[in-house]
Amino acid sequence: MREPVTVCPPRDSRIAFGRTCGRLRSLQPDHPRVYACAAMAEQGKRRWWRLADGIREGRIELMYRRHAAEMSNADIAAEVVATALIHAVVGRVMALLVSEGRAWDPGLENLWIHTDNDGGIDWAGLADTTIRVVDGDVLAGEPGVVALPCEPALYVWLAHRCEPALSLIQHAMAHCAGLSERRFWTLVGESIVGAATYVPALARTNSIEGARRGQAMIAALEERGLPVRRTCFVR
Incomplete structure (x- = not known):
């Protein structure tokens, strides 16, 4: 299979993104990669894989099997892997949304995953680093920034971009680990609520x-038929 071509945005279009991620890195200075993303135009490809390719190539199943082999409970291992993937898609962008009312594109074809030496996720990257803001934001009009007409439009767009990645992860986790659909979407809701709870204190x-x-x-995802508000623990 031929390597997918990553289109590198002009450097000046990444200035707003770079400043944004600088602020996100400062939320946890001892762990600067927790909330920030990388611009893939500035990264080598070692230990990076595109989320869309990783799902097709069985990388999620491999991650689960590694965690299950190291943990005494396979169900907990499934939730650990699912939570890490959910954080890469929605948890990181929620940190930006919660603290600044802005978002990048967490779409399936735009998101890359970085793994550490043990095969765990320790970073995420974006091919397209464009920042979405609401009309009237001070960043509106800068290179690499697109303004949406109102705040509800931002939530609708973000939910639309998150759904394909989250849905494919959910199917992969159900297939390889038996994680129930209801429990997966509960984890998505917990990731959003966690960011909304902890990030304002950090920022x-x-x-x-x-x-x-x-x-x-959460309401925008619910409107797409995703059961993210269900809090009962079901496998």
Whole structure:
């Protein structure tokens, strides 16, 4: 199979993204990769794989089998892997949404995953680093920034971009680990609520506004038929 071509955006279009990720890295200085993403135009490909390719190539199953071999409970191993993948798709972008009301594109074809020496996920990257903002944002009009007409439009767009990646991960986890659909989407909801809870404290921003943005994102996913509000523990 031929290597997919990554189109590198112009360097000046990545300035806003670079500054954004600088702020996200500062949320946890001892662990700067927790919330930030990398611009793939600035990265080598060692230990990087595109999420869409990784699902087709069985990388998620391999991650699960490695974790299951090291843990005493295979169900917990499944949740650990699912949570890491969910964080890569939606948890990281929620940190930006909660703290600044902005978002990058977490779409399936845009997202890359970086693994550490043990095969665990320790970073995520983006081929297209364009930042989406709401009309009137101070970043509107800068290179690498696209303004949407209103805040609800941002949530609708973000939910639309997250769904394909999350759905394919859900199917992969069900196939290789037997993780139930309901439990998977509960983990998605927990990732969103977690970001809405903890990021405002780290960023020293308004916690009420953060919670509102988190609930708005959950509502946008629910409108797409995804059961992210279900909190009962079901496998």
